Amino acid sequence: MGLLDIFRNRTQDPSAKMAKERLQILIAHERAQGQHRAPTYLPEMQKEILEVIRKYVHVEDDAVKFEVEHNEQYELFELNITLPEKLEGTQRRE
């Protein structure tokens, strides 16, 4: 340790700062890849959306598909609903 080091700002030395920066980059990347941390409200929202749809048409549990895509600038939320082929209990207005 040189004499100058004594006077240096000791609050954030390179090594912990480096660790933090490396972690931030790495974790952002890993989360984006594996969708590790999809929003925690997702399952609940999925359930509610399913309930709303069922007010009008009967669909199976797996008829509603959610995808969350992370990008550097934005997150894309994709919702896919498969309606049954025969629309029972609904009237066609034509």
Place this chain on the structure above:
Amino acid sequence: MSKVLVVTSGKGGVGKTTTSAAISSGLAMAGKKTVVIDFDVGLRNLDLIMGVERRVVYDIVNVIHGEAGLNQALIRHKEVDNLYVLPASQTKDKDALSEDGVGKVLDDLREEGFEYIVCDSPAGIERGAQLAMYFADEAIVVSNPEISSVRDSDRMLGILASKSRRAKEGETAIKEHLLITRYAPDRVGTGEMLSVEDMMEILAVPLLGVIPESNAVLQASNAGRPVNLDKTTDAGQAYEDAVARLLGEERPMRFIEIEKKGFLGRLFGRS
């Protein structure tokens, strides 16, 4: 109402078992009927840390296979009331634990009136770790202020949010807690260790507690007594704070500032 609590981390050696022992003891001392389960099949160690290794007769695998009743396998802690230990088996059979089997054991424990069921996860993300977290209502993610531990904690948080029963069945998500262990404020001060703030910023999980790097932890495991049974130690007190927070109490964080050395301490270089 009973709660299933998993103590997990991904990375090994960060203090999961020490934490499981301390948190379960703390909950029991707070009057909650508590059981702590070792999920590290093949490499059990919770029994040693809890000081019950000589009283293990049956284990969780025996219970799942119907070779022993739950009450035969549960070890009552001699020093702490309301505290029970369910050891792991030393079998090398990787598939000794099944999802249905573990689910049944947890149901039976609920029926026995256990208020807290603490699951001590093995390291890694293999079967034992997955089963330990699968049924959890809350998770304590143990992390050291060290780069690989933080990364693994983030991986584990991802797994909790996607592979647990709550995630799969669309229930409200597992309540996550971050517990930082082996924290050395002086090294944070010199900039060679990640700070509490750094870790919270990266992991974005509410902080349950900060356990300082402490001689007391090794001494406690040498003696087979959960570290918070001795209320005079720094680590013991930090765990007690964490337990209180888990039970809804608000407490300020201690042991995160550099301890000021007294005159003699400075003279002899010991705190």
